[in-house]
Amino acid sequence: DVKVTQSSRYLVKRTGEKVFLECVQDMDHENMFWYRQDPGLGLRLIYFSYDVKMKEKGDIPEGYSVSREKKERFSLILESASTNQTSMYLCASSLASYYGYTFGSGTRLTVV
Amino acid sequence: AQSVTQLDSQVPVFEEAPVELRCNYSSSVSVYLFWYVQYPNQGLQLLLKYLSGSTLVKGINGFEAEFNKSQTSFHLRKPSVHISDTAEYFCAVSMDDYKLSFGAGTTVTVRA
Numbered sequence: 001d002v003k004v005t006q007s008s009r010y011l012v013k014r015t016g017e018k019v020f021l022e023c024v025q026d027m028d029h030e031n032m033f034w035y036r037q038d039p040g041l042g043l044r045l046i047y048f049s050y051d052v053k054m055k056e057k058g059d060i061p062e063g064y065s066v067s068r069e070k071k072e073r074f075s076l077i078l079e080s081a082s083t084n085q086t087s088m089y090l091c092a093s094s095l096a097s098y099y100g101y102t103f104g105s106g107t108r109l110t111v112v
Numbered sequence: 113a114q115s116v117t118q119l120d121s122q123v124p125v126f127e128e129a130p131v132e133l134r135c136n137y138s139s140s141v142s143v144y145l146f147w148y149v150q151y152p153n154q155g156l157q158l159l160l161k162y163l164s165g166s167t168l169v170k171g172i173n174g175f176e177a178e179f180n181k182s183q184t185s186f187h188l189r190k191p192s193v194h195i196s197d198t199a200e201y202f203c204a205v206s207m208d209d210y211k212l213s214f215g216a217g218t219t220v221t222v223r224a
Contacts, residue, residue, distance in 0.1 A: 004155075031210050040121070042202065042216040043156075050210055058211075090155055097206040098144045098163055103155035 003027075006091050006104035013111050019078040021107050023091030029102075030095065032074035034058075034066065037088040037106070049074055081111045116205050118215035125193055126223055133188040133218045135203030144206040145186040147177055150217075151199045159201075162186060173197070198222045 007022035025032065031050050035043040035058075045058030047066040055066050063085060067075045074093075078085055088108050092101035119134040137143065144163050148156040160171025167179040177188045186203060200219050204212040 009153075033211070035214075040216060042118075043214040045211065048211060092156075094210075096209055097212055098161075098209075100146055100158045100161055101156070101212060103148075103157070105155045106153075 004091055004093055004102050004104040006089075006107050008107050009105065011107060011109045013078075013081050013109065015082060015111055017078075017081045017111075019081050019109070019111075021076040021078075021089055021091075021109070023074045023076070023104055024072055025074075025093040025102070026072065027093060027095075027102065028071065029093035030071070031093060032068065033092045033094075033101065034064075034074065034076045035090045035092065036060070037090055043090065046076065081109075083111050085109065086111045116203050116213055116215035118201075118203050118218050120218050121216065122219050122221070124221045124223065127195055128192050130189065130191050131193050131197075131220060133201050133203075133220070135186045135188065135215060137184050137186065137203075137205045139184070139205065145177075145179060146204040146206075146212065147171065147175070147186070147188050148202045148204060148214075149173075149199050150202065156202060159188070193220070193222050195222050195224065 004025045033048040034046045049055045049068040065077045090106050091104040094101045117136045125131045146161045147159040150156045160169050162169045162179045170176045175190050200217045203215040207213050
């Protein structure tokens with residue numbers, strides 16, 4: 001069974017900390033995505049990557065960066081965590097949009 | 113630009129009753145359309161997708177959706193729901209070869 005694995009289900013971090021969220025897929029997909037999910041707002045795209053070392057900003061990239069050094073791994077970095085970054089973070093991968101995405105189980109991040 | 117509107121944020125329904133979740137999209141070009149389901153504390157799972165051909169699409173767990181090009185809609189239906197269908201449902205539209213745009217979600221609560 002194909003999988004997208006997010007390293008943590010729950011994280012609690014302090015304001016100002018640098019936070020790393022890790023995502024690994026075993027499907028050899030070129031495209032990987034980071035979304036945040038907030039009640040009433042649905043899923044909002046933070047960053048995506050269509051190839052190793054390639055990245056594109058999504059709709060809400062401010063305060064975030066990403067890293068894709070290997071095809072299977074896509075990391076989301078919060079340079080200096082703030083309370084307004086408390087959210088559910090979802091990683092996904094795909095071959096192309098018409099195939100749809102495969103999602104990880106999500107990381108619920110709380111910044112205190 | 114494309115956007116997705118889910119017309120109902122909350123849908124309460126009794127067990128064994130039918131349910132319809134409404135989705136409209138705005139796009140000037142042909143699109144691919146998707147419905148995803150998210151069970152509590154989990155990632156999103158693909159229910160069904162429309163790429164081309166028959167406008168009635170059947171998915172998993174007894175769900176189906178109908179694509180209506182003239183009304184730019186892609187409504188999701190199930191003739192008889194179960195308690196286990198309690199979840200959040202997201203409509204999505206392909207933005208390009210890479211990305212999907214998601215609606216804000218509809219929470220379905222099934223009561224006995």
